[in-house]
Amino acid sequence: MRSDTLEVTASARLYGDTHILWLAMPASYQAAKPGQFVMAYIGEHTDPLTGRALSIHRTRAGAQGPEFALLFDVVGRGTDWLARREQGDAVRIVGPLGRGFEPQPRVQRMLLVGGGIGCAPLIWLADRLTTEGREVTLLLGGRTAAQIFPPSLLPPDVEVIVTTEDGSLGRRGLVTAPFTELLPWCDELFTCGPPAMFEALHGLLRQSGLRKPAQALFEQTMVCGMGICYSCAIFPRRGGVRLVCHDGPMFDLRDIY
Numbered sequence: 532m533r534s535d536t537l538e539v540t541a542s543a544r545l546y547g548d549t550h551i552l553w554l555a556m557p558a559s560y561q562a563a564k565p566g567q568f569v570m571a572y573i574g575e576h577t578d579p580l581t582g583r584a585l586s587i588h589r590t591r592a593g594a595q596g597p598e599f600a601l602l603f604d605v606v607g608r609g610t611d612w613l614a615r616r617e618q619g620d621a622v623r624i625v626g627p628l629g630r631g632f633e634p635q636p637r638v639q640r641m642l643l644v645g646g647g648i649g650c651a652p653l654i655w656l657a658d659r660l661t662t663e664g665r666e667v668t669l670l671l672g673g674r675t676a677a678q679i680f681p682p683s684l685l686p687p688d689v690e691v692i693v694t695t696e697d698g699s700l701g702r703r704g705l706v707t708a709p710f711t712e713l714l715p716w717c718d719e720l721f722t723c724g725p726p727a728m729f730e731a732l733h734g735l736l737r738q739s740g741l742r743k744p745a746q747a748l749f750e751q752t753m754v755c756g757m758g759i760c761y762s763c764a765i766f767p768r769r770g771g772v773r774l775v776c777h778d779g780p781m782f783d784l785r786d787i788y
Contacts, residue, residue, distance in 0.1 A: 533559055539620045540598050547677030548605050549648065550614040554622065556590065556597040563587060563599075565656035566631030566748050566781050570756040571601065572623040573609040583609045584753040584776070586652035586723075587627065602651040602680075628756050629780050632656055632721055632746055634665075642717035643669045644706055644732065646724025650680045652748055653723055661686045668692065668713060672706035672724070675699050707731050714739055722784075723748035733788040745784040751775040 541553040570582035588602035645653045668690040676699040682691040692709045693701025751763040758777030
C-alpha cells in the first residue's frame with residue numbers, strides 16, 4: 532500500500548449516473564486482486580478532507596502502459612469532482628487496500644451477483660475467471676435499466692442475466708429469483724451490493740441446504756481505509772467486531788449473518 536498521484540488517462544459517463552475513470556497504474560498494483568479497493572482523495576486542496584473508498588473495477592493495457600479503472604455513481608461532491616476529471620489531470624490515490632476475492636483453484640462454475648454499483652469489482656473478477664477458462668454467470672440487478680452495467684462490455688464467454696425491479700430491462704424482479712435457480716449449478720458464489728441483498732442471498736443459501744462457498748464484498752462508509760478510525764466496523768453474528776477496510780472487504784457470508 533502506498534500513496535501515488537496518478538494521471539487520468541480517460542474519463543466518461545458510462546451509463547445512467549455511473550462514471551468510469553481510467554488511471555495510470557503504478558508497478559505496485561501488479562499484484563492487486565479483484566475485490567481490493569483504493570482511497571481516492573478529492574479536490575485540489577483539503578475540501579472535502581476525506582477520501583472515497585472505491586473498488587478497482589478493471590485493468591487494461593494503455594497506450595503508455597497499464598491502466599486501472601474506477602467505476603462509481605455520481606452522488607455527491609466527491610464523486611462529482613472525480614467525474615469532472617479529464618485526461619491529463621491528477622488524482623491522489625492510496626492503495627491497493629483490503630482483502631479481495633479468493634476463488635478456489637479447482638472449481639469451474641462461478642456465479643457472480645451484483646446489485647447496482649456493486650457490479651464494479653465483479654467485472655474485473657469476471658475478466659480474470661474467464662481468462663482462466665472458468666464458466667462464469669453474472670447476475671446484474673437494479674431498480675431500473677439506468678443502473679445496469681452494459682452487458683456488451685463484458686467478455687463474450689460470460690453469461691449475463693439482468694433483472695430490474697421495474698421491468699425496464701431483462702427480467703422483472705430481484706436477482707434472488709435467478710440466484711435460486713442457479714444455486715444448484717454453481718460451485719462458488721461471489722457477490723457485491725447492498726446489505727439487504729446479502730441478507731436475502733444468505734437466507735436462500737440456508738434454505739437450500741447447499742454448502743456453497745459464498746464470498747461477499749462489503750461496501751461500507753470509510754474515512755481512513757486503513758483500520759484506524761473504525762468507521763467501517765461491522766458486527767458478525769458470532770460476536771466481536773470486524774473492520775471492512777482491514778479484515779475485508781471480502782467476508783464469507785456465513786461468518787457475518
